[in-house]
Amino acid sequence: MPDGRVLRGRESRRVVLQRAVDLASADGLEGLSFGRLATDLGVSKSGIQTLFGTKQALQVAVIAAARAAFEEAVVRPAMDEPAGAERLRALVDGWIAYASEPLFPGGCFWAANLPVFDSRPGPVRDALVEQQREWRALLADQVSGPDADLAAFRIDAVLAAANTAFRLDDDGAADTARRAVAGLVQGVS
Amino acid sequence: MPDGRVLRGRESRRVVLQRAVDLASADGLEGLSFGRLATDLGVSKSGIQTLFGTKQALQVAVIAAARAAFEEAVVRPAMDEPAGAERLRALVDGWIAYASEPLFPGGCFWAANLPVFDSRPGPVRDALVEQQREWRALLADQVSGPDADLAAFRIDAVLAAANTAFRLDDDGAADTARRAVAGLVQGVS
Numbered sequence: 001m002p003d004g005r006v007l008r009g010r011e012s013r014r015v016v017l018q019r020a021v022d023l024a025s026a027d028g029l030e031g032l033s034f035g036r037l038a039t040d041l042g043v044s045k046s047g048i049q050t051l052f053g054t055k056q057a058l059q060v061a062v063i064a065a066a067r068a069a070f071e072e073a074v075v076r077p078a079m080d081e082p083a084g085a086e087r088l089r090a091l092v093d094g095w096i097a098y099a100s101e102p103l104f105p106g107g108c109f110w111a112a113n114l115p116v117f118d119s120r121p122g123p124v125r126d127a128l129v130e131q132q133r134e135w136r137a138l139l140a141d142q143v144s145g146p147d148a149d150l151a152a153f154r155i156d157a158v159l160a161a162a163n164t165a166f167r168l169d170d171d172g173a174a175d176t177a178r179r180a181v182a183g184l185v186q187g188v189s
Numbered sequence: 190m191p192d193g194r195v196l197r198g199r200e201s202r203r204v205v206l207q208r209a210v211d212l213a214s215a216d217g218l219e220g221l222s223f224g225r226l227a228t229d230l231g232v233s234k235s236g237i238q239t240l241f242g243t244k245q246a247l248q249v250a251v252i253a254a255a256r257a258a259f260e261e262a263v264v265r266p267a268m269d270e271p272a273g274a275e276r277l278r279a280l281v282d283g284w285i286a287y288a289s290e291p292l293f294p295g296g297c298f299w300a301a302n303l304p305v306f307d308s309r310p311g312p313v314r315d316a317l318v319e320q321q322r323e324w325r326a327l328l329a330d331q332v333s334g335p336d337a338d339l340a341a342f343r344i345d346a347v348l349a350a351a352n353t354a355f356r357l358d359d360d361g362a363a364d365t366a367r368r369a370v371a372g373l374v375q376g377v378s
Binding site for chain 2: 027030107114116149153157167179
């Protein structure tokens with residue numbers, strides 16, 4: 001039987017992480033603070049600090065939570081499609097929905113944070129980079145031929161640029177982004 | 190004859206802006222502060238504050254300074270090449286050098302800052318977006334055909350992703366990035 005106190009701790013972590021992912025998608029992982037989260041959630045700062053320890057541990061936990069939500073929204077549904085062109089389309093369509101609806105208020109979590117942390121070696125950068133690598137490998141697995149990694153690099157790059165276009169509330173830029181993605185996917189599938 | 194005090198003001202602005210562009214390329218425009226700059230440059234915080242007024246005015250001035258340095262390093266040399274495929278190659282080669290040598294310690298200034306400010310309407314976002322628009326238009330002008338804007342969008346997207354790969358100190362990622370850019374430029378010129 002699970003211990004009541006541990007369960008409450010897990011539930012608290014879940015609530016804090018959900019709020020922290022939303023904040024970090026818009027204002028960045030750097031902008032996270034125990035104080036800001038405590039104020040937002042109406043709880044004590046020391047309570048949140050006890051749950052996570054350091055700001056860096058919080059940032060790494062937030063990255064894992066963002067990844068889990070992304071997997072659930074984009075990757076898992078696409079796994080129902082046959083590997084190859086159909087799964088690639090499902091991944092890209094799912095990604096466009098994830099960034100444009102959007103799943104997180106600031107749009108793509110990695111597009112917002114990787115460019116900031118790419119110059120800062122450490123566990124936060126490592127976690128972001130590892131997840132980007134996994135995502136590109138998943139795209140490349142759906143493409144046949146020796147240039148699969150190049151195709152995956154380009155599709156991922158254009159998706160990140162599309163994410164910015166969606167944020168700008170500029171219909172022209174969003175339309176160009178959608179066409180740029182569609183053309184690239186058509187070219188490899 | 191120029192007034193001595195105004196000249197000193199201009200020279201001070203230049204020195205502060207140069208340092209601020211370097212900092213903002215690595216730690217972002219959000220991380221800029223009068224206090225940090227004053228400590229770095231060994232001058233008084235109030236002196237820097239008098240030069241720029243508000244943090245937002247400083248950020249906008251920093252963006253203009255980054256743009257001027259980029260124009261000098263990447264755009265002006267490419268203008269010596271004939272418009273079209275040759276100028277496109279010169280722009281892209283100049284950009285790769287700008288991001289990989291790099292001109293600013295944190296790499297591409299726009300790749301570091303646009304994804305952070307894309308969710309924050311205001312003069313900082315407007316300035317970053319306007320410059321990205323001009324850069325993409327310059328790329329598109331070198332491409333013939335009805336899909337020039339799509340080609341420019343894709344090239345710009347892949348350059349931004351290449352910038353991240355260069356920052357990661359990962360030879361494999363940097364090589365993939367270079368090949369992804371080369372293939373895309375070859376495809377349109």
